[in-house]
Amino acid sequence: MLKFPEQVDRTKRIQQAFAFWIARGIAFAIIGILFLILFFIFKRGIGVLSWEFLTSMPKNGMTEGGILPAIVGTVYLVLLSMLIAFPIGVLSGIYVNEYAKDGPLKQFIKMMTNNLAGIPSIVFGLFGMALFVNQLGFGASIIAGSLTLALLALPLIIRTTEESLKSVEDTFRHASFALGASKLYTVRKVVLPIAFPNIITGLILSIGRVSGETAPILFTVAAYFLPKMPQSIMDQAMALPYHLYVISTSGTDIQTSRPIAYGTAVILILIVLIVNLIANYLRNYFSKKVKMK
Numbered sequence: 001m002l003k004f005p006e007q008v009d010r011t012k013r014i015q016q017a018f019a020f021w022i023a024r025g026i027a028f029a030i031i032g033i034l035f036l037i038l039f040f041i042f043k044r045g046i047g048v049l050s051w052e053f054l055t056s057m058p059k060n061g062m063t064e065g066g067i068l069p070a071i072v073g074t075v076y077l078v079l080l081s082m083l084i085a086f087p088i089g090v091l092s093g094i095y096v097n098e099y100a101k102d103g104p105l106k107q108f109i110k111m112m113t114n115n116l117a118g119i120p121s122i123v124f125g126l127f128g129m130a131l132f133v134n135q136l137g138f139g140a141s142i143i144a145g146s147l148t149l150a151l152l153a154l155p156l157i158i159r160t161t162e163e164s165l166k167s168v169e170d171t172f173r174h175a176s177f178a179l180g181a182s183k184l185y186t187v188r189k190v191v192l193p194i195a196f197p198n199i200i201t202g203l204i205l206s207i208g209r210v211s212g213e214t215a216p217i218l219f220t221v222a223a224y225f226l227p228k229m230p231q232s233i234m235d236q237a238m239a240l241p242y243h244l245y246v247i248s249t250s251g252t253d254i255q256t257s258r259p260i261a262y263g264t265a266v267i268l269i270l271i272v273l274i275v276n277l278i279a280n281y282l283r284n285y286f287s288k289k290v291k292m293k
Helices: 010-045 051-055 068-099 104-118 121-135 142-166 170-178 183-212 240-249 258-292
Strands: none
Touching: 010 258, 051 068, 068 104, 068 142, 068 183, 068 240, 068 258, 104 142, 121 142, 142 183, 170 183, 183 240, 183 258, 240 258
């Protein structure tokens, strides 16, 4: 921790200590609330978890059975939406930071990206239904839901990529140019590898958001009760967030299906946690590779 030099007067030392303890208190309060929420959900849902719950179809109007179709549908949606959004978002961020000249066009792109990030997710759902489901004729399907979720994740990936590239010192670029490298080579071989560990952070945040979103998939892919596995990306599918929403608010027997709702919430949290751990591992792995070079 940074320390004040000895000549700083006592009043400023007290002010710093006071501000530090307030910041520490807020941080511990946030962590405490997070653990309280996790404890509340896990306490009620852990008893439902079993191999049969994870690998069987829902039965009797989702008051019995498992959640396998919802797990598979969620994994499909997350993977496909990230396969669409991640390369487009990274390339867009590279263009904005490395190639776009300062001026009205660049400012306009940044402003629209920020505005896109602030649009409520239900609007994305309505847009996805109008464009992908109705206009392009995909119908309620995994591809329509994934494209809608990809649009939702794009602003975050673009902004994270842009900020990551901005944090790379210009000395690396100048050194590469001085050695005769082209701009494309410099971006591809010098700048992007250094920024990549931070770009992964955008991917982690995007996965977390996409996994838990209900509104965008409400109109584009999610089925109320579909006890079978999707056979292609043109099929409709169940998804954990929508499944949780339905059995908690408008199921055939809400009280009977309440334990299943908490079990579903536990599985959703665990999936997000596992994906985040994998992404964190990848970020640390690429960080070490950059340091070794």
